[in-house]
Amino acid sequence: MTEQKTEEHENFDVQAFNNQVIAEFRENGGKLTGWMEGWSVCVLTTTGARTGEPRQTPLGYFEINGQPLVVASAMGGPKNPSWYHNIRKNPRVTVETGAETYEATATIETGERRDELFAAVAAQNEGMRDYQRRTTRVLPVVTLHRTTRASTQDKETEERARGLGDFLVEVHAWLRKELADLLRQVDEIIAGNLSSTELERAKPDLAHQLRTHCAEFCAALKQHHTGEDRGAFPMLAQQYPELAPTLEKLGREHEVVARLQEEIRHLVDEYEPGKSDPKTLKNRLETLTQHLEAHFTHEETTIVTALNTLGPAPNIP
Structure with a gap:
């Protein structure tokens, strides 16, 4: 990564960008415009590792063979994003996709499993391939395992099955x-x-x-x-x-x-x-x-x- 790109990442106001994306996401039922138009996106709510407060982050949302997942890309930045550190301490999350909201447990995939999932994501999304090229770190893949039935915007929340x-x-x-x-x-x-x-x-x-x-x-x-x-x-x-x-x-x-x-x-x-x-x-x-x-x-x-x-x-x- 060049010094110029490193400086761009350091000066980028991540929180302001996230707030803007989340607002548009919720106003338009999960749809976004601009350079993110057409992306499948979710809003992931995690628990702050240090504060214990809820933290909301818009992320690319993928399903590989029916398994929902997100990637800790940080847009190709040199460090893992804050939400990734949050789930390492507390894997319980809430996932909004625009059409539904559900509770889940986040699992950080490793080894061959991680590589297979990321290859499948990269085959679907050129942006993720570019993000990996921009950084020397291996972009973490995080699978999302539902713990509640989905609740949609068009119907009341369903009671979760006993587990x-x-x-x-x-x-x-x-x-x-x-x-x-x-x-x-x-x-x-x-x-x-x-x-x-x-x-x-x-x-x-x-x-x-x-x-x-x-x-x-x-x-x-x-x-x-x-x-x-x-x-x-x-x-x-x-x-x-x-x-x-x-x-x-x-x-x-x-x-x-x-x-x-x-x-x-x-x-x-x-x-x-x-x-x-x-x-x-x-x-x-x-x-x-x-x-x-x-x-x-x-x-x-x-x-x-x-x-x-x-x-x-x-x-x-």
């Missing part, structure tokens, strides 16, 4: 309820011990109920996390390499939860009405609750959207 991510949230809700029930049972035991040992003896099956409930809860939680570690997480890592650090952290959290489960199971199995201290058991259950709540919240804010792209929720009665 695997939605199912995950439902499982978390059930586990939260079961854990709350366990705590209530322990509170009953504590109330009995504090008022009278005779009240505890009047409920000889309460400790047995607690053991049964705890065993069911711990088994369900273990099955849930094993399914994630062996099924959902490997699929996500393959589809969304940028989620690898998040998935590794979630896996480590599973290990912490597993140790707490074993401790609680031991306390429940060894519990003897009138002899054991139920307050110790309650303390450990509350610790597990805190860890699980933080873990569930982390999963729900980081991987639910991506999980929804992998398939529909299982049909469990």
Whole structure:
């Protein structure tokens, strides 16, 4: 690239240009005039990597074998555009095409997959070929995986089909309820011990109920996390390499939860009405609750959207 072209890129007011294109795009139902006339364009809304605020960018919009994608061309500039850095931190995006708007997860393609997709784009669009010639960087290709059904300007937004991510949230809700029930049972035991040992003896099956409930809860939680570690997480890592650090952290959290489960199971199995201290058991259950709540919240804010792209929720009665 010549010094003159480098200077042109440095002096170019990208934000003013983007605002003008977005205004025309929305006024004309996705159509543009001038040198961009005839281009297929979208407005991509990302979340600012540093600010956390929504950022809107007009981009060339392509579909290769039914797969929507955009290219981080920056018009052949020497650096990747800001929106590209945004999706590296948060891949959840909104896509406007003029005819429809939908939520999506952005995936940065690499290797042969990236090269094949870019070759297909370049075959359709001479401008993208020119942009690649202008710069020494490899223009990133970003595929867009829908997480909601499209909403058009001519009809109301349709309800999104339940996906695997939605199912995950439902499982978390059930586990939260079961854990709350366990705590209530322990509170009953504590109330009995504090008022009278005779009240505890009047409920000889309460400790047995607690053991049964705890065993069911711990088994369900273990099955849930094993399914994630062996099924959902490997699929996500393959589809969304940028989620690898998040998935590794979630896996480590599973290990912490597993140790707490074993401790609680031991306390429940060894519990003897009138002899054991139920307050110790309650303390450990509350610790597990805190860890699980933080873990569930982390999963729900980081991987639910991506999980929804992998398939529909299982049909469990």
